[in-house]
Amino acid sequence: MDGYWKFLAKKTLTTLLTIFAALTVNFFIFRIMPGDPALLLIKSPKLRKENIELVRKQLGLDRPLWQQYLIYLKETLRGNFGISFQHNIPVSKIIAQRLPQTLLLLSVALAISIVVGIAIGAICGWKRGSKLDAALLTASLITYTVPTFWIGMVLLIVFSLWLGWFPVGGMTTVGGANIPKWLDILRHMALPEVVLLFWYTGEFVILTRGNMLDVVKEDYILTAKAKGLRDIKILKDHAVKNALLPVVTIIALEVGWMVSGVIEVEVVFSWPGMGKLIYDSVLQRDYPVLQGCFVIITVMVVLANFFADLIYSYIDPRVRRGVE
Amino acid sequence: MKRLKGLTKELLKLKGFMKELLSNKYGLAGIVLIAPFIIMAVFAPFLTSYGPYETGGLKEILLPPCKSHILGTDDMGRDVWSQLVYGARISLTVGFLASAIGICIGTTVGLVAGFYGGIVDEILMRIVDVLLIMPFLPFVIVLAAVLGPSMWNIIFLLAVLGWPTDARLVRSQVLSIKERPFFEAAVCIGESDLKLMFFEILPCVLPIVFAETVLWVANAIYSEAVLSFLGLGDPTHISWGMMLNFAFSSGVMAKAWWWVYPPGMSIAFVVLGFTFLGSAINEILSPKYKEV
Numbered sequence: 348m349d350g351y352w353k354f355l356a357k358k359t360l361t362t363l364l365t366i367f368a369a370l371t372v373n374f375f376i377f378r379i380m381p382g383d384p385a386l387l388l389i390k391s392p393k394l395r396k397e398n399i400e401l402v403r404k405q406l407g408l409d410r411p412l413w414q415q416y417l418i419y420l421k422e423t424l425r426g427n428f429g430i431s432f433q434h435n436i437p438v439s440k441i442i443a444q445r446l447p448q449t450l451l452l453l454s455v456a457l458a459i460s461i462v463v464g465i466a467i468g469a470i471c472g473w474k475r476g477s478k479l480d481a482a483l484l485t486a487s488l489i490t491y492t493v494p495t496f497w498i499g500m501v502l503l504i505v506f507s508l509w510l511g512w513f514p515v516g517g518m519t520t521v522g523g524a525n526i527p528k529w530l531d532i533l534r535h536m537a538l539p540e541v542v543l544l545f546w547y548t549g550e551f552v553i554l555t556r557g558n559m560l561d562v563v564k565e566d567y568i569l570t571a572k573a574k575g576l577r578d579i580k581i582l583k584d585h586a587v588k589n590a591l592l593p594v595v596t597i598i599a600l601e602v603g604w605m606v607s608g609v610i611e612v613e614v615v616f617s618w619p620g621m622g623k624l625i626y627d628s629v630l631q632r633d634y635p636v637l638q639g640c641f642v643i644i645t646v647m648v649v650l651a652n653f654f655a656d657l658i659y660s661y662i663d664p665r666v667r668r669g670v671e
Numbered sequence: 672m673k674r675l676k677g678l679t680k681e682l683l684k685l686k687g688f689m690k691e692l693l694s695n696k697y698g699l700a701g702i703v704l705i706a707p708f709i710i711m712a713v714f715a716p717f718l719t720s721y722g723p724y725e726t727g728g729l730k731e732i733l734l735p736p737c738k739s740h741i742l743g744t745d746d747m748g749r750d751v752w753s754q755l756v757y758g759a760r761i762s763l764t765v766g767f768l769a770s771a772i773g774i775c776i777g778t779t780v781g782l783v784a785g786f787y788g789g790i791v792d793e794i795l796m797r798i799v800d801v802l803l804i805m806p807f808l809p810f811v812i813v814l815a816a817v818l819g820p821s822m823w824n825i826i827f828l829l830a831v832l833g834w835p836t837d838a839r840l841v842r843s844q845v846l847s848i849k850e851r852p853f854f855e856a857a858v859c860i861g862e863s864d865l866k867l868m869f870f871e872i873l874p875c876v877l878p879i880v881f882a883e884t885v886l887w888v889a890n891a892i893y894s895e896a897v898l899s900f901l902g903l904g905d906p907t908h909i910s911w912g913m914m915l916n917f918a919f920s921s922g923v924m925a926k927a928w929w930w931v932y933p934p935g936m937s938i939a940f941v942v943l944g945f946t947f948l949g950s951a952i953n954e955i956l957s958p959k960y961k962e963v
Contacts, residue, residue, distance in 0.1 A: 361800045368801050372810075376817045492943045494893065496900050497935035500919060508925035600803065607808030611897060615919070625809065629816050629902055641806075641813045648806045 354660060362653045369645040373638045374419050428639035433631045438639035441624065446643065448518060449620030452536065453609050456543035457598075463544075464551025465594065469587045471552060472559020473578075484556065491549030495608050499542045499615035506538060513538050516617035539612045546608045554597055558590040565589070592663050599655030603648040691955050698951030704944030708937065712759040719753035723909055736929050743929040745914075746921045754909050755933050761910040762941065765822065765895040769829035770887035777834030778880050781841025782868045785849070796842070799835040807832065808897065815903040822905040825898055829891045837883050844876045878956035886949035889942045896938045911938050 410418070428438035467487070471480045507515045514520065514535050519528065526534075562568065563586060571581045613622030621640055628636040692698040711718060736743045741752050784795040811828050818824040848854055849872075857871045898904060899912030900919070909917075911934035918924045918931050 361797065361804065364797060365801045365804050369805065369810075373813070376814060488946065489939075489943060492889070492893075492946050493939040494896055494900075494935060494942070496897065497915060497931075497938065500915065500924065500931055501935065504925050504928070504931065603804055603806040604808075606806045607897060610808055610812075611900070614901065625812060626901055629812065632816070634816070637813055637816055641809045644806050644809045649804055652804050 351660065354656075358653060358656045362649050365649045366646055369642055370420060370423055371416075373423075373642060374416055377634065377638065423642065428642065429635035431636045432633045433628075433636070438635050441636060442621070442639055442643055445619060445621050445624045448618060449609055449613070449622065452539060452543070452613070452618060452620060453606075455536070456540055456547055456609075457605075459540075460544050460547030460551055461598065464548040465555045465587070465591065467548070468552040468555025469559055469582060469590065471556040472563060472590065473582050473586065475556075475560060475563070480556075483552065487549035487552035489549075490545040491553065493545070494611075495542060495546050496611035496615055498545055499539070499612055502538050502542060503615060516615075518619050535616075535618075539616045539618055542612050542615075543608055547605060550601065550605070551594075551598075554594055554601075555590060558593055559586060562586050562590045592659070595659050595662070596655050599652040602651050606644060606648065688955065692948075692951060695951045695955060697947040697954070701944045701946075701948030701951060704940045704947065708759045708763065708941050708944075711756050712763045715756045715760055718756050719750065721750035721753040723754045723757040724749065735927075743927065745917060745927070745930050746923060751914075751930055751933060754914055755911070755937060758909055758911045758914060758934065759937065761822065761905075761908045762892050762895060762912075762938070765826055765829070765910070766888040766892035766941075766945070769826045769833065769891035769895075770884050772826070772830035773833040773887060773891075774837055774880060774884045776830065777837030777883075778841050778873075778876070780834065781838040781876075782845060782872060784838065785842040785845025786864070786868050786872065792842075795838070799838050802832065802835040803839075805832075808894070811894065811898065812901065812903060815898055820903055820905050822908045825895055825903075825905070829894055833887060833891065837880065837887070840879060840883060841876050844879060845872055848872050848875050879953075882949050882953040882956060885945055885952055889945035889949065892938065892945070893942050911935075 426439050428442070430436070431438050431441055434441060464487075467483055471483050474480045503515070507513045516535075518535050519531050520535075568581060568585060571585050576585075609620070610622030610625060612618065613620045614626045617623060621644065625637060625640050627633070628640070693702070743751050745751055745754070780795055780799070784792040811832060814828050815824060818828070854867075854871055857867055862871070895904075895910060896912030896915075899910050900916045902916055904910055904913040904916065906913075914934040915931070918927065918934075924931050
């Protein structure tokens with residue numbers, strides 16, 4: 348049990364440290380920008396009078412740096428990410444509006460790709476060295492490495508602009524469609540999801556296959572074979588279950604990396620989520636929004652990791668007992 | 672004389688390695704995929720008669736592939752083939768430099784952490800944990816947006832943020848090497864820490880570091896393409912990602928396939944090539960993969 352608490356403490360520490368690091372980076376990069384950005388922010392002609400006071404309060408510009416830092420931390424933890432340069436409304440409001448759309452896109456893609464990717468990966472690992480394995484692995488490597496945003500552009504050109512089968516972008520038809528709303532959203536979601544699935548499924552195939560290679564060498568697989576169990580039973584009950592254990596943590600670790608897929612896809616298909624928001628903020632140099640997005644995404648990814656570790660320690664008793 | 676002997680031995684080893692690489696399916700595929708682009712990058716000025724930033728007249732806008740422009744022109748009359756050729760230089764430069772610098776940092780950190788252990792190891796590994804969990808692209812975007820669009824900034828960022836995986840890998844290797852008899856012997860002779868780290872341990876981890884470097888080139892090239900596509904690229908250096916950014920934001924990409932397909936496929940080929948090559952090197956140099 349001692350080992351387990353140590354494990355938990357370590358994970359909690361990493362979680363808090365990462366959030367703290369993200370906040371600290373955010374604070375300092377804002378102040379190393381050329382031409383004193385804080386003042387630039389105040390002078391921005393787009394900012395209204397009452398908002399200037401808010402910004403002043405948030406940044407505490409008249410105080411020493413360390414005090415500004417503490418104020419910044421306090422305000423951020425209270426959910427005040429500042430005011431958008433462009434839209435003149437609090438960043439937190441904009442993000443709250445955009446986040447659900449991104450989560451919708453991401454969760455559907457993750458759910459499908461985890462199931463499909465693990466199934467294909469398990470087959471590859473089981474039939475390692477066969478032609479089927481080589482073909483599936485090569486296909487996964489290709490879908491995984493081909494630039495996501497480019498695949499998106501190609502599909503957009505072919506299926507939306509040339510053939511007209513799918514909408515050009517956005518989440519719903521402007522001015523309302525003559526089909527139910529959920530169907531309309533589904534139609535808009537189809538192409539972005541396909542693009543995401545290319546990447547994610549390929550990644551899960553490669554991960555699961557790698558783990559399977561380790562598992563099939565274990566003695567218990569040999570025992571199962573010696574007992575005369577059928578292949579499919581060994582695969583299902585003995586191999587995949589054990590190969591999946593590490594995949595849980597890897598999924599969480601990879602989410603931080605996979606987020607970039609969502610950003611790329613949202614930009615290509617003008618999906619109104621965080622990715623599109625980041626893209627627009629880069630174009631407009633809307634730093635408060637950009638930084639708010641970064642903090643929120645970091646917090647979510649870090650928490651996903653933390654929960655994955657909890658789940659992992661729950662399903663793998665070795666971790667609970669502190670055996671590395 | 673002794674030195675010369677050592678050199679021939681190394682060369683023979685290299686020859687054996689190259690032979691093995693070429694007989695490895697993924698290794699060969701990787702080399703075949705990458706080679707044309709390296710040739711393009713090196714001989715760029717000889718392969719095209721147009722400058723990549725040379726705009727054409729009204730009659731030369733969005734020309735489909737023809738005799739004078741083998742890959743057509745973009746919406747400003749610039750030759751797509753010459754952008755592609757010069758873009759290879761930028762993508763490869765970013766890839767090689769970012770991964771080389773990143774690997775140097777990562778390997779040093781891994782060596783130090785694994786060698787000294789204790790509190791040094793704790794601190795360095797916590798930094799690694801934090802950087803590994805941090806969502807990579809949003810982090811790079813925020814930093815790149817603040818630092819401003821320049822190729823050197825992108826190289827710097829990819830290198831500075833990319834080293835943790837390598838550090839972790841090297842560290843675990845160092846821990847196992849520390850248990851081996853030859854290392855204990857070196858300690859007994861009384862070699863200095865630096866000598867132990869860089870002359871005894873480093874040569875043993877180099878093979879794995881080498882494979883990791885190659886894989887990171889793929890990663891860096893991909894990341895550069897994404898950043899450029901998102902509008903954070905260097906406007907004075909047109910890379911493949913930026914060509915796609917121009918095509919995408921021009922609003923006429925559906926009419927100009929010759930502008931969209933070549934850069935995207937180039938990125939795909941190069942990234943895939945380096946991924947194949949890295950996996951092949953891993954397979955050849957590390958015994959774990961050999962039995963598979």
